[in-house]
């Protein structure tokens with residue numbers, strides 16, 4: 042018989058848990074929660090993908106090419122040395138000015154003030170430093186946001202294809218993921234499906250704009266309509282539904298188009314930001330969680346956030362990163378150069394016959410796989426030394442993701458391989 046915990050979440054690990062032989066046959070070595078996290082499909086697929094990527098690197102090594110000859114379009118990682126001004130900001134912040142420089146540090150006011158002033162230029166709502174807390178990147182902000190408003194057993198709704206780690210953050214918080222496929226073509230929010238997915242247990246709707254992986258920036262009309270749905274459902278449920286707005290790419294928008302944050306349409310929104318994208322330095326964990334100015338519940342929420350950051354294991358960025366924030370706020374990767382890479386690759390792929398939209402923001406292209414089996418297609422590119430991510434990893438088979446943080450030279454080198462791979466697919470399955 043299932044115990045309460047398993048009944049609540051319906052997420053029993055598929056594999057038998059490892060037992061502790063000394064404590065007796067029925068005693069699992071690790072907690073149920075950790076088993077549930079490991080059993081989550083996106084997590085398993087991510088590790089399988091990393092295993093395959095490592096194998097491709099090893100094979101390239103065996104063939105004498107070396108892993109650096111692989112053309113890697115997988116993660117939003119840097120492929121060139123960091124900006125000198127970025128390095129200088131960290132170097133300067135690392136020099137102690139007093140004996141307390143490296144003392145325990147929660148969220149630092151100077152960092153909050155600089156972050157708020159900068160956020161105000163992107164999302165003009167009158168933010169001050171007191172409206173936000175510095176976190177360990179977007180991950181830290183999302184997990185604290187979810188836990189601040191949702192209790193175990195509550196449901197969290199998000200759109201597919203998602204950033205592939207929402208599920209484990211939800212499961213780790215004891216929440217139940219409810220997934221709603223995006224509308225096609227275009228990957229807009231499916232508002233009717235979101236409305237239909239809301240139940241009395243719904244507590245959070247995650248919105249990610251600009252969207253990873255589709256590159257879509259949701260327009261005001263969609264965010265207005267979503268807000269109306271959530272107001273109505275909150276009133277019906279007698280309990281507020283919160284938006285967790287995951288917007289680490291809110292400064293990576295192309296063609297001079299405007300960005301609109303869900304906070305501008307629905308004030309019960311918790312805004313999550315990461316510096317990892319704008320600065321292309323995701324290993325240096327810094328971001329923030331912001332609560333819209335003037336929200337009546339703000340003080341209560343800030344108290345919850347402060348305590349969850351401590352209880353979650355001191356989820357504050359380290360002191361050096363926080364001292365650097367005012368300088369870091371002045372920096373960005375070259376968005377025009379990123380846009381040029383987008384244009385070059387989208388143009389080339391379309392000319393070869395790929396079905397690919399031009400992303401409005403983010404680092405990513407999201408083409409349709411020329412064959413229904415996206416994993417087989419991704420494997421065919423890997424055999425040619427080009428690494429991309431299958432749509433299956435984003436619970437959306439039939440598509441794949443290309444990351445544009447690769448260098449222009451890598452893009453040029455990969456173009457013939459993208460051509461060869463689609464030509465091979467066309468030969469195997471000629472149009473009727």
Ligand SMILES: Cc1ncc(COP(=O)(O)O)c(C=O)c1O
Pocket residue numbers: 117177178179180181204249253287289315316317318323328
């Ligand atoms: C949509 C989205 N949300 C959150 C994150 C997490 O960002 P970070 O690793 O900087 O915390 C990422 C990183 O890829 C992302 O793409």
